[in-house]
Amino acid sequence: MLSRSVLSWLPGLLVLGLILLGLELAVETGWVRRALMPPPTAIALTLWDLLASGEFVAPLLSTMELVFTGFAIGSALGIAGGLAMGWFPAVFRLLEPLVELMRPIPKAALVPPLMLFLGIGTTMKVTSVALAVLFPVLVNTLQGVRGTDRVMLDAARTHGWGTAHTLRHLVLPAALPFILAGMRISLGLALVLAVLAEMLSGQGGLGFLILDMQRSFLIRQMYAWLIILAVLGLALNGLFLLAERRALHWQPQSN
Amino acid sequence: MDFLELEGITKEFPSRSGPPARVMERVSFSVREGEFMAVLGPSGCGKSTLLQMAAGLLPPSSGEARIGGRRVDGPPPEAVYVFQQYTRSLLPWRNVRDNVAFAVEHRIGRRRARAAAEVQLAQVGLAGFGDHFPWQLSGGMQQRVAIARALAAEPALLLMDEPFSAVDALTRLDLQALILDIWTQRKLTVMLVTHDVEEAIYLADRIAMLTRRPTTLAEIVEVGLPRPRDPIATRELPRFLELRHDLLGKLLTRHAV
Structure with a gap:
């Protein structure tokens, strides 16, 4: 079982290894300018230094905290808004124009105006991330709520369920697969906005460091931080898939 | 004593072009306390719609349903709906x-x-x-x-919407026996909607026959078969065969037109 999964990974890892080897040779033979692209082995050494010295911990934690806080706030608002809009027609009529106006704006473009109002501190960064997270979660929640089976809702009615109990124990779990799909999209956006907000605010976290290293011509460090960011993205995605599978454990496994 | 009363129940659904479509026209009958009533009619005649109005899941356009003497507006605590x-x-x-x-x-x-x-x-x-x-x-x-x-x-009243139509024939016999047991033990009142003539005769005390759309009440048939009923012996009684002949004939005529 394990050996088979390792075997299925092998071709992909081989391609990755070949690219790194090719890059190494390209730099050694002078094909690629060393100033722009240090050899992978040199980057690996720099990365090792960052890891061994523990220097990576504070910036990584700073970015993670930003992503988690923004993601949590944006998701909570998105779920609450989607539930309210999906369930109460009056709320839908009230908020739909606003949502449709805000939704297509790339949230990255909102960071500069947000800086005007909120400065360059944590509030601005968290708000940027939360705004990016909010809309995909809200729209998916809305769709999930509206798709709740009529028969299921009638079953709750004939047993005398009230609105609050129905929303909490029927509509929310019924919409959960949709909500989680929206949150998965939002997680990627959260990371993008976190890095961008850090870059524009010029302080704290992995995004700031990548830009700062590039400006200081510390190219190896830049790549090393980039790799740490990539691993963070990978880990967050893996963590989310795990949580999603746990939340939807009741679904019959089709494969 | 009448437990569930349907009085002048009329139902219209809005249609996109023209006036609303009237699917049910002044249906009135009652189910006595502790009675097993079957509602039989051709498919598409609005049997389930009638049941939903009795359960307070759907409001009638005019007329009213009463349970235990109280007008139904919204699902009442003493009735539960069993879905197909x-x-x-x-x-x-x-x-x-x-x-x-x-x-x-x-x-x-x-x-x-x-x-x-x-x-x-x-x-x-x-x-x-x-x-x-x-x-x-x-x-x-x-x-x-x-x-x-x-x-x-x-519940005191069980409203069942073709509950056995989606299972195989043998399972259906099992479930029919189960529901008769429960009905006897708990002294429930049951209204069961079906398009299956034999099921209606086998289970019910009385059968309300509905017509095609716009649906009206055609007649109420007294079953008059002895209880407890037996899945094999009851179905071979002359009265059972006579009812089956009679009701199936009526159903087919109504269905054909």
């Missing part, structure tokens, strides 16, 4: 025990509701299946779960 589509009425993310607890958890809390659920599951022959999920059970067993859920609410 058990795959859609059970919650797929809940195991069988929690699906039955569904009936009372909002009144007595999760923990006591689960204990009550175990009792009902034993009654419908599903003791030990509490931890299974609905999709792990056969259709017949899922409908048993739905029946256990309805019973957990301890």
Whole structure:
């Protein structure tokens, strides 16, 4: 079982290894300018230094905290808004124009105006991330709520369920697969906005460091931080898939 | 004494072009306390619509339903509706025990509701299946779960919408026997909608025959077969055969036109 999964990974890892080897040779033979692209082995050494010295911990934690806080706030608002809009027609009529106006704006473009109002501190960064997270979660929640089976809702009615109990124990779990799909999209956006907000605010976290290293011509460090960011993205995605599978454990496994 | 009274029930649905479509026209009849009433009619005649109006799930356009003398506006506590589509009425993310607890958890809390659920599951022959999920059970067993859920609410009136139409013939006989047992033990009042003539005769005290759309009440037939009923012997009685001949003939004529 394990050996088979390792075997299925092998071709992909081989391609990755070949690219790194090719890059190494390209730099050694002078094909690629060393100033722009240090050899992978040199980057690996720099990365090792960052890891061994523990220097990576504070910036990584700073970015993670930003992503988690923004993601949590944006998701909570998105779920609450989607539930309210999906369930109460009056709320839908009230908020739909606003949502449709805000939704297509790339949230990255909102960071500069947000800086005007909120400065360059944590509030601005968290708000940027939360705004990016909010809309995909809200729209998916809305769709999930509206798709709740009529028969299921009638079953709750004939047993005398009230609105609050129905929303909490029927509509929310019924919409959960949709909500989680929206949150998965939002997680990627959260990371993008976190890095961008850090870059524009010029302080704290992995995004700031990548830009700062590039400006200081510390190219190896830049790549090393980039790799740490990539691993963070990978880990967050893996963590989310795990949580999603746990939340939807009741679904019959089709494969 | 009449327990469920339907009086002048008329139903119209809005249509996109022109005036609203009238699907039901002044249907009036009553179900006595403790009676087993079947509602029989050709498919598409609005039997389920009538049942939903009795259950307070759908408002009539005019006329009214009364349960225990009180006008129905919204689902009344003494009646529970059992749905034809058990795959859609059970919650797929809940195991069988929690699906039955569904009936009372909002009144007595999760923990006591689960204990009550175990009792009902034993009654419908599903003791030990509490931890299974609905999709792990056969259709017949899922409908048993739905029946256990309805019973957990301890209703006085059970409104059943073609509850056995989606299971195979043998399972249907089992479920019919089960529902007769429960009806006898708990002294329930039952109104069951079906398009199956034999099912109506086998189960019911009286049968309300409906017409095609716009639906009206054609007649009420007194079954008059002895109880307890037997899945084989009852179906061979002269009275059973006579009723089957008569009702099937009427149903076919109404269906054909």
